Amino acid sequence: GEDVEQSLFLSVREGDSSVINCTYTDSSSTYLYWYKQEPGAGLQLLTYIFSNMDMKQDQRLTVLLNKKDKHLSLRIADTQTGDSAIYFCAEPSWGYQKVTFGTGTKLQVIP
């Protein structure tokens, strides 16, 4: 089955870059997602990457995918206090019947 791991906590200063890492075990996913969860709220899709891509850039967000090592990362440039949240990587199962979420990384941005 799928197993998605993330580091639990990351603290950065405002204006610095943040890099959140994720490792997964199921290599059959067509997409991989990054979600953001603010306190007491649902999940917001930040970005996604096709499995046949190595990199995707979307404004301040850069996603890197290393399929060989099954490693996914999310880089947030010029991190702002509003970026403080929990970030989840996620992969859908074959046929999109369900999504497996990573353990979540809490990002703390220090002013």
Next chain:
Amino acid sequence: GAVVSQHPSWVICKSGTSVKIECRSLDFQATTMFWYRQFPKQSLMLMATSNEGSKATYEQGVEKDKFLINHASLTLSTLTVTSAHPEDSSFYICSANQRSGGRNYGYTFGSGTRLTVV
């Protein structure tokens, strides 16, 4: 974009009572909806997959008689926590998968329901 509305946002109920949580897809039809549970400082745990017009598929360890799921239409799924107890207190989140013409448009999440059983 796709919007999923979840109600209520928070609810406090007495032990032994039942609580119903609604999840609606507002601008698309959702053949499949998912119900998750999230404990404090933890990731989302899939409870069940809800398919319109058929019985829900529950994950291992989730009591189907305690967490009743009904997906009567393409835009509404409900989760009823029956005979709630304090250990059922948690954050419940629904998600809908938008698919059309054989194409998958991804997953949209509701804003979650904070359930507190006293």
